[in-house]
Amino acid sequence: MRTLVFLSLLSFSTLAMPQMSPSLNLMPVPAKLQPGSGQLVVDQSFTVSVTGAKDARLDSGVPKFLDQLSRQTGMPLNKQSGDAAKATLVIRCENAGRKVQELGEDESYTLEITTSRASLTAPNPLGVLHGLQTFLQLVSPTPARFAAPIVTIQDGPRFPWRGLLIDVSRHFIPLEVMKRNIDGMAVVKMNVLHWHLSDNEGFRVESKRFPKLHELSSAGQYYTQEEIREFVAYARDRGIRVMPEFEMPGHSRSLVVGYPELASEPGPYKAGRIGQDEPALDVTQDRTYKFLDQLIAEMAGLFPDAYFHIGGDEVDDKPWNSNPKIQEFIHAHGMKDNRDLQAYFNQRLQKIVSKHGKIMMGWDEVLHPDLPKTVVVQSWRGQESLAAAAKQGYRGLLSNGYYLDLMFPAAQHYAVDPMAGAAATLSPEEAKRILGGEACMWAEYITPETIDSRIWPRLAAIAERLWSPQDVKDPLSMYQRLDEVSWRLGWLGLTHETNYVPMLRRMVGGEDTRALRILADAVEPTKEYTRSETYPQVPVQPVPLNRLVDAARPESAVARHFAELVGKYIESGYKDAAAEGQIRSWLVRWQGNHENLKTLLEKSFLLSEDQPLSEDLAMLAVAGLQALDGIKMNQPLPEAWRAEQLAVVARSMKPRANLLIMVAPSIQKLIEAGSVPPPATKP
């Protein structure tokens, strides 16, 4: 299906190669865009007409589009659509979509804007929904009015699977938070919400068949079946599939808390702990399959999507090793090891999943030659693993490199391409088996308050990677458009911007947050899994996530901006006075900040751990200012000074209070430029 889209795009040979005109901040960048000159007025007389195939998603999508246009312009608009002859925007949808949205349904669209009207044509309602998002991004204030530029866009996705996994097991995420993130996904044309509904720490769906699942393993925080249906419908209305995941045979504590007879060890098991014991299902006994058959029957009925994710990752050896009956089973059936046992489990599981009308999906570890080729592999390991699967005939998608919880910058995710590395060497037929990718929002350290700021705006960069042509990869352009899309997301109610200052304000007990914000703006949470080391092992209750590390952005825009300034200044041979002035102004701000912040840090226990960071930021600033003076007066500071300052830099880039001072590397460059280097070591 993806190939078809591409063929139709290629026929538009007159269209320009993907390249953004500077005034068009579209994200994701469309496949083909032909800019014109002039503009289409968007004022209160704006109307929409829908022609062609009928589809409920258009009936609800057009008023939502008008609402959104109204919100982003502040102009009340008529809700009713006009007739096709007079409407400002004429939509034509060729065919109705599938009753349940399918992988590979045609998502392409053509948007043509002239000075008198806009026309949006798509083979399928999904393309219409995407095209409406593009139109919204084109409308902005001009000197005389709101307007959209004259342009012809022929667009379609590079990959048919562009997903976001949200883990609601480790921290429960309420439905309204899930919904606003669906809204955000629609803005950047993503199309799969992968709902990680069960894991060791919680089972989050009401099960009528096995009520002890949600009753004992959710602390009352679960979705009712009615809410699940409501959410699935909500996502469908926005062109997004919802695929559930139920982890088995590992990551399964929440299954065995209420049903310990399923586990390979007798239990009992306690709900709700993060990072504790790792039970595994006893996959040698028939009753486990009987249970799963009934559970999957129930869940398959609840989730209409064709794909059903069974987890399958990180099965701990310990519980299977410690059960002699299981080891005996392995031996008796001529299996080599626990891996073979898991393959045996997956084969039986796949039959159950398939019996209930679903295609089974699992993480890397499910891959085993004994499994049918319909199984789809999600790779947390990387392109090599993905390519290996594709070579064996399995379809797969990439998640390695897209883990949002690791707190990496957008550019790092943006640089990860599913078709890179080992995947680049696949034959065309094999390559088609790479369906796309999924960003993962694991939930050890997120709450409903912070989740948006961990997902957004970075997810938009991943969304662009999965939608736009492979050669769209300039990080500078990406960041410019990321900033633009970020505030648009704010109109939809996403809280990645708005929750920041209130969280800071909580820490200072309602005092002025300016000084704390200057510190918070300059730091980032530690990367990868370094935070978990300090996570309490057996929380009685969820640990409060109310410290600076929780408010701080995964990526500091200030640090990025400062690094750009320092880069510019150095590249200019220290002659760019404007850059120097701005660098100095930042350094002066940081220099004085600790003095302003000190009392607040002492007054609030939430901030006491940040004292050394605040001190070091001031010290770094002083060093930076001294270095600047040294550079300017051509009087390099002594080597001993340099060593002392670099020690502060090194300390600043080590986790303290789970934070890093992200402006330190740029200040390091100033220190090195403004001081005497150590003598060269002998070869």
Add this chain to the structure above:
Amino acid sequence: MRTLVFLSLLSFSTLAMPQMSPSLNLMPVPAKLQPGSGQLVVDQSFTVSVTGAKDARLDSGVPKFLDQLSRQTGMPLNKQSGDAAKATLVIRCENAGRKVQELGEDESYTLEITTSRASLTAPNPLGVLHGLQTFLQLVSPTPARFAAPIVTIQDGPRFPWRGLLIDVSRHFIPLEVMKRNIDGMAVVKMNVLHWHLSDNEGFRVESKRFPKLHELSSAGQYYTQEEIREFVAYARDRGIRVMPEFEMPGHSRSLVVGYPELASEPGPYKAGRIGQDEPALDVTQDRTYKFLDQLIAEMAGLFPDAYFHIGGDEVDDKPWNSNPKIQEFIHAHGMKDNRDLQAYFNQRLQKIVSKHGKIMMGWDEVLHPDLPKTVVVQSWRGQESLAAAAKQGYRGLLSNGYYLDLMFPAAQHYAVDPMAGAAATLSPEEAKRILGGEACMWAEYITPETIDSRIWPRLAAIAERLWSPQDVKDPLSMYQRLDEVSWRLGWLGLTHETNYVPMLRRMVGGEDTRALRILADAVEPTKEYTRSETYPQVPVQPVPLNRLVDAARPESAVARHFAELVGKYIESGYKDAAAEGQIRSWLVRWQGNHENLKTLLEKSFLLSEDQPLSEDLAMLAVAGLQALDGIKMNQPLPEAWRAEQLAVVARSMKPRANLLIMVAPSIQKLIEAGSVPPPATKP
């Protein structure tokens, strides 16, 4: 009932007079507060137990309280309440409340916090709800933990009627926006939502009896009866009565659009126009009363509150004068004029309202000696009018001085006391007839996006005026606490802070908002009714409210802060170097801002009208800096310079783009201090 509360308070003679310890930012200030030393730890083991009378508002209020505590601390808390012997907070409610909340129900409470526990006791659930809000305001981070200070509070309201009117006729306000404002009202212990549901511009309630009311006069924007019930229950749960208002016999265009036979002129009438024709009901014909009887019967059944507001203000003479039949009626019945006719109408109306079990309320104009003393008067005219009514035996409440749409500063509203002026001379018995007051949010220039910023935080100052003892009136303390309460309101979802930058960002088309924010922070919307002059007379659709005047705060915190600095500097005899430094830093920022903003102002039609303001802010800043230098070097600038700069000041304080540059008066002081005064005019 109020008197009883006061007596019980007086018996706590050992308690200190109302006076805030500097660390307790309570708003409104409680009647009596006895600070202690030490603190009560508020951590994740926090539990609540409820004893005494049962009331559904406690069943829902306690989990809401725990949610709120959890949100403001970022600590997940157990939702279930503990037993009384072990709970951290023990609530004792003496009696269940009335089935329908009544005016004058006892709202007092006693909150006693010791190092080991807190106890909250109240005669009525309303007091418990208020006490819980007080407790929330007491919890803040300390050097070791979240804690509440040791304190004994004996609190109760000064007035039994503390209301907010929201006009939903001129601009419709959706239910969720209404609800979040109810949440805000509960924080500051207000207890009446006066719902201005009909006016010339719209009728906002579904009427099953007269469907043409909402069908023809709401453009589809109305509350269904189910939504009304839901909202009334929502407000009740938070200790707030909902009183509806239906305007008659004037302000009644929305009634006569669908039912022109009720009007004194034949019509036809068109819905939705602001500030256009002012019809009046034909109150001489029986069918008008028959209609009103049925309408009021329906609405009285929908709104359980005992009070029913019939408007009654500003009846235009024109429609009655131009109908000879009506003038004949006046003559035939021995009436003097239209005022007598309105009194005749009100007498008949009062009987209808009373027949349906309600107490009639109306604006000043309803006051007429022929009306029964049960009628309650709401005064938009002032204390004189209110006192006159009280002397005649009518109960009343004050709204004059509390109009939020006039964009006055909080301190101005705060200084208005219902018992001041003519009301101060009332006898104790007459004084008791003054029930309190109501802030009014008229909706000509608000939208769901901006309403919160027009109501909050200023409403909290009015709420304190109506709750706290009369001698609590220091504006400096008020502002400090207003700032504190403002961010707490943010946790509840009120958008007065969070919508600011997104609105600015819309104007600059997604560009950086910093420069625009510096301008926006320094201006305020024009005061009183000056804006309406530029309001288009016949809007086909609602006019977009998306300009700087809509984003700008009614009260500029920057201007207030700057005025304080300038005041301090002048009072110090120009010796306060710290103040001078801060003044200079603001002036430098403003001086350079126009240069940064210029391009943006040109690029967006939403901002072009603000060009002169931005220019003048920079000019004022230059003048201020020159004046500062003149003062510092003891070299006053020449008289001609002074005259020139004062012209800029004068211009800055005149409305342009519906805005005033609010830092101008402070800069004027600097200019005057730093230059040669004109020669004294001869006596």
